[in-house]
Amino acid sequence: MSQFDYDLFVIGGGSGGVRAGRIAAEHGARVALAEEYRMGGTCVIRGCVPKKLMVYASGYPGQIHDAQQYGWEATAGRFDWSKFRGKLDAELDRLEGAYRGNLGRSGVTVYDQRAVLSDPHRVTLADGQSFSAAHILVATGGWPFVPDFPGSDLVMTSNEVFKLDEQPESVLVVGGGYIACEFAGIFNGLGTKVTQFYRGAQILRGFDDEARGHVADAMRARGIDLHVGCNVMEVKQVEGGLWVKATNGMEQVFSKVLYATGRVPNSAGLGLEEAGVVLGRNGEIKVDDYSQTNIPSIYAVGDVTDRVNLTPVAIREGHAFADTVFGGTPRKTDHELIPSAVFTQPELGTVGLTEEEARDAGPIEIYAAAFRPMQTLFAGHDERVMMKLIVCGNTRKVLGVHLVGDHAGELIQLAGVAVKMGATKEDFDATVAVHPTMAEELVTLKTPVRTA
Numbered sequence: 001m002s003q004f005d006y007d008l009f010v011i012g013g014g015s016g017g018v019r020a021g022r023i024a025a026e027h028g029a030r031v032a033l034a035e036e037y038r039m040g041g042t043c044v045i046r047g048c049v050p051k052k053l054m055v056y057a058s059g060y061p062g063q064i065h066d067a068q069q070y071g072w073e074a075t076a077g078r079f080d081w082s083k084f085r086g087k088l089d090a091e092l093d094r095l096e097g098a099y100r101g102n103l104g105r106s107g108v109t110v111y112d113q114r115a116v117l118s119d120p121h122r123v124t125l126a127d128g129q130s131f132s133a134a135h136i137l138v139a140t141g142g143w144p145f146v147p148d149f150p151g152s153d154l155v156m157t158s159n160e161v162f163k164l165d166e167q168p169e170s171v172l173v174v175g176g177g178y179i180a181c182e183f184a185g186i187f188n189g190l191g192t193k194v195t196q197f198y199r200g201a202q203i204l205r206g207f208d209d210e211a212r213g214h215v216a217d218a219m220r221a222r223g224i225d226l227h228v229g230c231n232v233m234e235v236k237q238v239e240g241g242l243w244v245k246a247t248n249g250m251e252q253v254f255s256k257v258l259y260a261t262g263r264v265p266n267s268a269g270l271g272l273e274e275a276g277v278v279l280g281r282n283g284e285i286k287v288d289d290y291s292q293t294n295i296p297s298i299y300a301v302g303d304v305t306d307r308v309n310l311t312p313v314a315i316r317e318g319h320a321f322a323d324t325v326f327g328g329t330p331r332k333t334d335h336e337l338i339p340s341a342v343f344t345q346p347e348l349g350t351v352g353l354t355e356e357e358a359r360d361a362g363p364i365e366i367y368a369a370a371f372r373p374m375q376t377l378f379a380g381h382d383e384r385v386m387m388k389l390i391v392c393g394n395t396r397k398v399l400g401v402h403l404v405g406d407h408a409g410e411l412i413q414l415a416g417v418a419v420k421m422g423a424t425k426e427d428f429d430a431t432v433a434v435h436p437t438m439a440e441e442l443v444t445l446k447t448p449v450r451t452a
């Protein structure tokens with residue numbers, strides 16, 4: 001019999017923690033998991049899942065407009081926010097139940113309360129119960145960051161946005177990253193008047209420059225009032241909403257202000273420093289390739305480690321941890337060539353190097369097309385889809401794929417398989433086009449638009 005109450009104690013019931021707990025239990029470990037809020041974490045409760053459902057909701061007016069162009073008699077009518085909210089809440093309850101059920105079936109004991117470390121082998125729960133564990137996994141995720149400025153307490157973050165009782169008439173979105181751009185598109189599609197401030201020269205820093213420009217142009221064309229090189233100086237509560245003073249001199253009242261200015265690792269107050277765990281400058285838990293901290297019994301996965309902050313990555317890190325420690329098969333998580341999508345409208349899908357990054361890595365050829373797809377062209381739209389391949393001039397390998405357009409998230413998943421396998425431009429060319437589709441352009445790009 002082990003000297004410990006549990007073989008593994010997981011702190012945090014999000015994507016990474018739940019996967020790690022379940023797999024460890026399936027490997028025969030005695031596992032407990034503590035979650036202070038709702039099971040499922042950011043992704044399920046206040047992130048990817050509700051966000052994507054809102055993206056779908058916000059797309060219908062455009063589809064109804066297009067349906068009219070195809071001959072349908074259809075009108076969008078009014079969006080019933082409270083009906084949507086009710087359905088959304090019910091769906092999140094269902095998913096939370098599924099997570100909880102899966103943990104139970106795997107034999108994981110769940111504690112619905114906050115847990116902190118008391119020493120490298122002990123956790124203490126909010127109600128005072130204390131348990132020893134051979135291993136402790138910290139999977140506490142991240143938390144929205146709001147900078148300090150006059151009135152910063154008046155703004156909301158992505159944590160609150162799903163809980164609004166009514167649809168705001170107007171919203172100011174601050175930030176130029178994933179969350180800001182996605183919510184600008186959501187509110188715009190739902191009919192809220194959207195203004196967006198980004199402090200830099202172009203939104204979506206870190207993505208391919210051409211793709212960023214394409215998304216920004218399309219967001220503006222769809223009605224988002226996007227201001228770059230602009231930030232908030234002050235926010236005040238006034239009658240009818242929030243008065244905002246901007247660095248460009250603009251003063252305006254908005255129903256709501258949504259801050260999406262990044263997220264920080266949720267590592268404070270967990271007893272980590274006291275247990276001797278090394279944290280980075282932003283509070284991220286420092287781990288090795290096996291997600292182990294400098295304290296051998298303590299591991300960490302997901303956003304709290306600030307490696308690649310995406311749900312599927314946290315899931316893989318959690319799974320690899322459980323296989324390594326409890327399954328007798330040590331393995332690292334591969335963080336290379338991770339495909340991802342930003343659910344802007346239009347979507348951005350990306351895998352591999354941007355043109356700017358690839359230029360530093362040697363000679364490259366750029367293949368690109370921007371075209372009006374038949375479905376939306378027929379409906380009278382000017383918006384173009386962008387497809388771009390970055391090809392290594394020496395090895396012929398496709399180093400990066402960047403797509404902007406409807407379903408780019410779906411398409412990049414499959415392009416990601418080819419890139420991960422090391423496909424060359426000639427492999428793409430050897431694949432027969434699927435006609436008529438948008439994606440066929442990916443295998444019919446004949447001559448480079450430029451080399452570098």
Ligand code: NDP
Binds near residue numbers: 147231263343
């Ligand atoms: P990001 O780091 O993507 O973006 C933060 C944005 O806020 C940047 O534009 C940044 O500007 C700006 N910013 C930061 N500090 C300030 C400040 N003090 N004043 C004004 N602007 C500021 O964070 P998000 O919150 O959008 O998303 C967090 C993470 O969540 C993402 O990195 C991603 O990993 C994940 N995510 C993934 C999604 C997906 O896969 N579809 C969806 C949503 C989130 P600058 O560029 O100048 O630094």
